[in-house]
Amino acid sequence: MNTLDSTMISSFAPTGKLRVGINLGNPILANENPQTHELYGITIDIAHEIGKRLSLPVKLTPFKTAGNTVDAVKSGDIDLVFVAIDPVRGADISYTPPYIQIEGAYMVKTDSPIHENDQVDALSNEIVVGKGSAYDLYLSREIKNATLLRAASSQAVVDDFMSGKGNVAAGVKQQLESDAKRYEGLRMLPGRFMVINQAIGIPKARPQYEQTTTYLSDLITQLKQSGFVAKSMHEHKIEGAKVAE
Known part of the structure; x- marks a missing residue:
């Protein structure tokens, strides 16, 4: 699997934290505990796994809609998002292959x-x-x-x-x-x-975003093949979606 050197990690997460936008507009992807406000779901599991592999602390920022999430990554306030692959958004966002289909x-x-x-x-x-x-x-x-x-x-x-x-x-x-x-x-x-393909997206405005996308694409492929994605879906009782091929 490809790796990211320190220069690419600095480009990917310039604040030293992996700032992840979480879309609460789709309950298949993420949810918020109404009492504790703790975020949980498949996207949170994947975000923490990325942070773990890059040795970066993860900062989760919830958004009520996918549109707001996309706006945040376009403005540079977020380093990574979990959104549907769409050609309109693709003008500013670089996508990995999908991890689930909805x-x-x-x-x-x-x-x-x-x-x-x-x-x-x-x-x-x-x-x-x-x-x-x-x-x-x-x-x-x-x-x-x-x-x-x-x-x-x-x-x-x-x-x-x-x-x-x-x-x-x-x-x-x-x-x-x-x-x-x-x-x-x-x-x-x-x-x-x-059918909606859900993927990881990062801003194309960042230097070396192609290399970062390649790294994240390899990681998503590995998480699908290892059963990580399927296990997360099972644990969060996700129905009506499947692991993307």
Whole structure:
């Protein structure tokens, strides 16, 4: 496996700490204990493993949305993030291969005439999606006829939907299903409208970011092959996602 010399480590983590942005907008990736505010999840496990291998202390900074997390890495306030691979973000962020894959799904009211994913992109439909999320970026490219209504975050999608906005909700299948438990009269559309590859991202503005990306890519491959990622998913009871190939 490739290694990082002291110069590259200084470029990667210029403050002497590995500052990691944690996206709390996706419960498959990370969560926060409401009493202790301790962060936990697969991304936290991987972040600590990277810090351990580089002998760097890890500073975790939580963000409510993926968009805020990406903004922080673009501004240089964060050294590393865990976000969905997306070509728009890729202009500023260098990605590793994915470590897990997550499904994006649609939800509608029980009495909705929509029963299949391919019925969603119609002029009469309005899709509620979390602003700046991977689903927002994907649907902004792919939806040709329906209108997108952006909620403040992925967690706010179902509440906005139930308050009367739109007639379709879009997001992480597990997030939608979890939020829907607070309401009645909702159903998921079968299948998925997209598969999201979650990866590590670092800022392209840093010197020698290519070498750092190579190191992190090798590390992610090793963590997948060794069973580290699968074990973390099992320990955190993650469902609806799989270890990326």
